[in-house]
Amino acid sequence: MADKKTFYITTPIYYPSASLHIGHAYSTVATDAIARYHRQRGDETYFLTGSDEHGQKIERKAKAEGVTPQEYVDKIVAGFKDLWKLLDISYDGFIRTTDDYHVKAVQKMFKKLYDQGDIYKSKYTGFYCTPCESFWLDRQVKEAGGVCPDCGGPVELVEEESYFFRLSKYADRLIQYIKDNPTFIQPNSRTNEMLQNFLLPGLEDLCVSRTSFTWGIPVDFDSKHVVYVWLDALSNYITALGWGSEDDSLYKKFWPADVHIVGKEIVRFHTIIWPIMLMALGEPLPKQVFGHGWLVLDGGKMSKSKGNVVDPVALCARYGVDAIRYFLLREVPFGSDGTFSNEALIARINTDLANDLGNLLSRTVAMIDKYFGGALPAPAVTADEDAALIALASELPAKVDVLMNELHIPDALAEIWKLVGACNKYIDVTAPWTLAKSEAGQERLKTVLYNLAESLRIVAVLLTPFLTSTPAKMFVQLGTAPAQASLNAVAWGGSVPGSQVHKGEALFPRIDVEAELAYFAAEADKAKAAATPATEPAPAAEAAPAAPAKHGHGDDEAPAEIEYDDFAKIDLRLAKVVACEEIKKSKKLLKLTVEVGAETRTVVSGIKQWYTPDDLVGKTVVLVANLKPVTLCGVESHGMILCASDAADENLSALTTLAEMESGLKVR
Ligand SMILES: [Zn+2]
Secondary structure (H helix, E strand, O other), rough: OOOEEEEEEEEEEEOOOOOOHHHHHHHHHHHHHHHHHHHHOOOOOOOOEEOOOHHHHHHHHHHHHHOHHHHHHHHHHHHHHHHHOOOOOOOOOOEEEEHHHHHHHHHHHHHHHHHOOOOEEEEEEEEEOOOOEEEEEEHHHHHHHOOOOOOOOEEEEEEEEEEEEOHHHHHHHHHHHHHOOOEEEEOOHHHHHHHHHHHHEEEEOOEOOOOOOOOOOOOOOOOEEEOOOOHHHHHHHHOOOOOOOOOOOOHHHHOOOEEEEEEEHHHHHHHHHHHHHHHHHHHOOOOEEEOOOEEEEEEOOOHHHOOOOOOHHHHHHHOOOHHHHHHHHHHHOOOEEEEEHHHHHHHHHHHHHHHHHHHHHHHHHHHHHHHOOEEEOOOOOOOOHHHHHHHHHHHOOOHHHHHHHHOOOOHHHHHHHHHHHHHHHHHHHHHHHHOOOOOOHHHHHHHHHHHHHHHHHHHHHHHHHOOOOOOHHHHHHHHOOHHHOHHOOOOOOOOOOOEOOOOOOOOOOOOOOHHHHHHHHHHHHHHHHHHOOOOOOHHHHHHHHHHHHHOOOOOOOOOOOOOOHHHHHOOOEEEEEEEEEEEEOOOOOOOEEEEOEEEEEEEOOOOOOOOOOHHHHHOOEEEEOOOOEEEOOOOOOOOOOOEEEEEOOOOOEOOOOOOOOOOOEEEO
């Protein structure tokens, strides 16, 4: 009897120094879709995620909050688990590096490597970046211009006694391994990057212990030291399966991992340090490390150190989990960077989900209901256009299979949507409502509706790993029995004539784009106001320039007194409006071109309700000139126009001067 195929997949373990953002959600949702895909095929699957909880940064943050590091991480990790629950993440194991079994296994590993001479004690001199928890060599810091090569922040010079791991000893073996296993590092482009940038120039031994903080796994034979991050973190992939414990049955069953899904910034650690650790331990190497790109926002990496975060909890609450999962899985080309924007998200929901898929389902079900009393007709008269649709649906499972085995998730979804698109076209071509009008059309109509329902059933089966509640809703509406909802029954012809369809709610309600973008602007505003310290100038006005909306009801909340110095931070200038136009996709915004002395700049202002462009051209207004630029509806706004308004925003007037004055003059 052949062994059942096993499949072991992991996410990175996340660092609990802040809440997770949509970028983490992306890694985890992608991993979840792959895990669900393998389960659907019948593979015995183990999906591991977790949290990487040690280090100086955690120690410092906990201290700042007046709690123990354990209390600090406990709270944040509970939030991780809540988020994964919300996103329907089907992990089998959640490892915390503070878990007792992990601590013991890491101590055992450290001792073993020390005893066999792969770890030795020496002195460490170098630079340390606290936010990145990274040590840097003199050379690396110099090349970066005296700052952290990763984040560009300041580094501290440190010297301390440390243990080192002999990476150098295994470099040649690893180079050979990578050459012999061309799919080990994916996408392929990263293989060369690792070889050329890191392995071939020669590896330095790795510092694997610290004495400068205590929040880590103690080296049990030298209590001054704690194990330093990578040895602790990377080993999670095997300690979670029981490596180094009394019960290593999961390890025996699932190791080596089929794929580690990681962000591209940690590919290096997973394809150099981790395999060398395993070589030194005499354990097999993972079959593949897949470095995915980043989900970027406004042209920059979405990372917690830049404060550039989109809250996945809020997005799920607003659009539903499946819409967010779909967006993440579809929008980010696996392996390269994708862009997150609220506009792109809404477009995906409206076009792909509400229109193409949701409408197709409701039309199909409604027609079966109307023309056949809700009972799925058996196919009868066929026509030329059927063959192409049936061929597309029949070939789809194999196509999706190939793409998913190569981890091309967005392409797999795109293939599924080709069938969705073909169905919509098939409706246009066959015009079922016309067929329904004639006696002769009835037999043809039966076939058309059967083919549509059957295509939708296949779509729902294939969507099961990606979306977690939509396929079930589709099966209910289509009247699909559980036996026909499985991958085993994905072949064409599975729908049983006579099944009763059920009209249901729209799968994905259409979103009013304009109202939604206004909502986002207001939310961003609130968040900024809440997050900005009181000493910074006019924070609330930054995101949406319609000043009155921000300040609320001035009469009941008089702002706190400020010093003159606080006021002096605001650079108020006279500006002359030289051009003005409406921003078409917005109800609120006007785009103003203003002259400020010798300078010309663009300012977006939320005053369309009160002014037409003609009202403003030629006028002199008061500009907050040193406000950080923001992008509104795709237009960069550099400054804010001051306006006065009543509490209800019924009356509003832009400020100007009593006498004609030159633009650029300071207002004080
Ligand atoms: Zn750094």
